[in-house]
Amino acid sequence: MNILVLGAGQLARMMSLEGAPLDLNVRAFDVGSQKIIHPLTHQVFEQSLGQAISMVDVITSEFEHIPDDVLALCCQSGKFYPGKAAIKTGGDRSIEKDLLDKTGVPSAPYQLITEKQHLLDAVSQLDLPLVIKTCQAGYDGKGQWRLKSLDQVDAIWAEMAGFIASGTESFPHTIIAEKMIPFDREVSVIGARDKEGNVKIYPVTENQHTNGVLTLSLAIEMDEKIQQQAVDAFNKLSLSMNYVGVLAIEFFEVSGTLMVNEIAPRVHNSGHWTQQGTACSQFENHLRAVAGLPLGCTQAQKPSVMINVLGQGAIPSQVLTIDDVKSHWYGKTQRAGRKMGHINVSAEDNSALGNKLLQLADMLPEQDYPGVRLTAERLL
Ligand code: ATP
Ligand code: MG
Ligand code: MG
Numbered sequence: 001m002n003i004l005v006l007g008a009g010q011l012a013r014m015m016s017l018e019g020a021p022l023d024l025n026v027r028a029f030d031v032g033s034q035k036i037i038h039p040l041t042h043q044v045f046e047q048s049l050g051q052a053i054s055m056v057d058v059i060t061s062e063f064e065h066i067p068d069d070v071l072a073l074c075c076q077s078g079k080f081y082p083g084k085a086a087i088k089t090g091g092d093r094s095i096e097k098d099l100l101d102k103t104g105v106p107s108a109p110y111q112l113i114t115e116k117q118h119l120l121d122a123v124s125q126l127d128l129p130l131v132i133k134t135c136q137a138g139y140d141g142k143g144q145w146r147l148k149s150l151d152q153v154d155a156i157w158a159e160m161a162g163f164i165a166s167g168t169e170s171f172p173h174t175i176i177a178e179k180m181i182p183f184d185r186e187v188s189v190i191g192a193r194d195k196e197g198n199v200k201i202y203p204v205t206e207n208q209h210t211n212g213v214l215t216l217s218l219a220i221e222m223d224e225k226i227q228q229q230a231v232d233a234f235n236k237l238s239l240s241m242n243y244v245g246v247l248a249i250e251f252f253e254v255s256g257t258l259m260v261n262e263i264a265p266r267v268h269n270s271g272h273w274t275q276q277g278t279a280c281s282q283f284e285n286h287l288r289a290v291a292g293l294p295l296g297c298t299q300a301q302k303p304s305v306m307i308n309v310l311g312q313g314a315i316p317s318q319v320l321t322i323d324d325v326k327s328h329w330y331g332k333t334q335r336a337g338r339k340m341g342h343i344n345v346s347a348e349d350n351s352a353l354g355n356k357l358l359q360l361a362d363m364l365p366e367q368d369y370p371g372v373r374l375t376a377e378r379l380l
Contacts, residue, residue, distance in 0.1 A: 001025070001058065001291055002025050002027065002055065002057050003015075003024055003025065003026050003027070003058045003059070003287065003290070003291065004026075004036075004052050004056040004059045005039065005059075005061065006031065006060070006061040006062065006063070006074065007061060008028035008030035008037055008062075009062060009332075010330035010339065011062035011063070011267050011283075013039045013330060014272075014275075014283045015283045015287055016039040016040055018275075018281055019283075019284075019287045022288070022293070027056065028062075029052065029070070031066070031067065036049070049070065053077050056079065057079065058079050058290050059077065059079045059080040060080070060081050060245060061082075061087060061266060062267070064087050064090035064265055065091050065136070066091070071087060081195075081245050081289070082243050083244065085242075086245075086247070086265040091136060091137075093134075093262070094112055094174055096262060096263060097110055097112075099237065099240065099241070100260055103236045104236070105232075105236055105237060105260055106257070106258070107259055108178040108181050108252065108261065109178065112135075112175070113132070113174075114175070118177075119156075119160070120153065123150065126177065127179065128148060128149065128150070129148045130147040130177045130180055131179075131180050132144065132156065132177045133145075133175070133178065134173065134175060135173075135176050140212060140213045140337075141211065143163075145159070145160070146180070163175070181252045181254060181259060181261075183253055183259075184255065186251065186253070186261070187206050187230070187253055187258070188204070188217075188248055188250045188251065189202070189205075189230035189234055189249050190246060190247070190248045190249075190270065190274070190282050191246070191247060192245065192282070192285040192295050193289060194244065194289045194294075195244050197239070198295060199235065200295045200298040201230075201231055201234055201298055202219075202271065202278065203219060203221075203298075203299075203300045204227050205218065205219045205270050206218040206219075206220075206222075207270050208371045213310060213339075214269050214270060215307070215308050215369070215371055216308065216369075216370070216375060217269075217272070217273055217305065218305050218375060219305070220350055220353070221303070223256075225256060226253065226256070226258065230249065230251065234247065234249060241265075244289055246267045246282050247266075248263065248264040248266070248270065248271060250262050250264070266286075267283055267286050268282070269306075269339070270306075272306045273304040273306040273344055274298075275328070276324070276326055276344045277301060277304030277346050278298060278299065278300055279297045280297050284296060285298070302346040302348065303346060303349065303350055303353045305345050305346075305357060306343070307342060307343040307369055307372060309339070309341040309342055309343065310337055310338065310339060310340065311335060311337045311340065312369075313334065315343060318363050319343060322345070322359055323356075324345060324346045325344070326345075327341065328342050328344065329341040345360065350379045351379060353379050354375075354376045354377070354378070354379030357372055357376035360376075361376055
């Protein structure tokens with residue numbers, strides 16, 4: 001079966017790697033160059049998007065910021081999953097908030113901002129500090145401001161006004177202000193839903209961010225009440241979008257209660273540990289769901305950790321001397337802060353995992369790989 005993935009980054013690459021044994025052949029549409037390429041070799045296929053759409057069996061996406069014309073073409077074909085509503089919801093925080101409100105899934109209190117007065121209203125109704133985000137196109141913490149005191153309002157509004165003004169009628173730019181949540185930690189849940197509505201959900205993962213970017217995910221036994229809240233949110237949101245594929249939901253945990261931060265209608269960085277911590281990874285389950293195959297087991301087989309490689313050079317090959325440590329390199333051009341690869345590590349139990357992380361911490365400098373030693377110490 002041939003599958004076209006919109007987007008040609010590491011997520012399409014990992015889908016391609018895991019699709020091969022199932023005879024699912026992935027081609028990627030590189031939105032920048034408008035070319036159809038092989039996600040591993042980057043070989044260019046002399047094919048237009050329209051031709052690719054007609055030759056493949058299924059179309060899916062590795063990102064939510066898909067240009068409207070591309071999305072329309074894919075939807076018209078009747079082959080696109082998870083569907084237009086899901087992509088629109090993941091790609092626009094105001095639509096996402098509507099869905100969360102409608103389904104009664106708790107999320108950070110917010111106010112939409114189109115003029116300066118709304119910002120002042122947000123300050124008085126939600127209280128400082130606020131996290132202000134562009135509704136469209138943000139990722140890895142980009143397109144965000146932190147409003148901590150009233151004297152910042154003018155300067156931040158000036159930047160926001162510029163952003164709003166740069167929108168057009170067909171691509172409006174809007175802004176949302178959220179209450180800054182004093183969370184105890186951040187977690188996420190990833191699950192797959194197939195075309196018949198069957199659902200399989202992975203264990204909730206704890207996520208550590210540095211400067212707005214995910215740096216480390218920890219998948220160890222999770223409190224049952226937390227898992228249940230995440231499963232509830234997953235079921236409500238995926239059902240209401242009639243979702244097909246893998247869906248990720250990011251949460252803030254505050255005193256044992258989950259509040260949604262955002263959703264991603266795709267495979268997700270915080271699910272990369274499933275490549276070795278489970279029998280069927282998020283990439284395989286996503287492909288299975290969109291291809292109409294039975295979903296695979298999502299139970300954790302071993303406690304696992306995923307460490308992101310952000311902008312650094314090659315992963316030290318020394319890490320491979322540790323059992324159950326695997327390095328994943330995406331083959332992208334290096335840029336400061338860019339996601340270049342990740343390291344997965346798993347072990348029989350938490351203390352064995354802690355010991356492996358301690359060994360890794362000696363090989364991976366703290367400034368480049370934050371949180372490895374601290375996480376090791378917590379597990380030991
Ligand atoms: P991603 O790469 O996950 O798509 P993004 O650019 O869409 O990132 P968010 O997930 O909305 O951004 O925010 C990035 C991080 O900023 C969050 O993981 C969290 O650490 C922090 N953050 C965002 N919103 C809030 C909030 N309302 N209160 C507290 N912290 C927040
Ligand atoms: Mg996001
Ligand atoms: Mg996020």
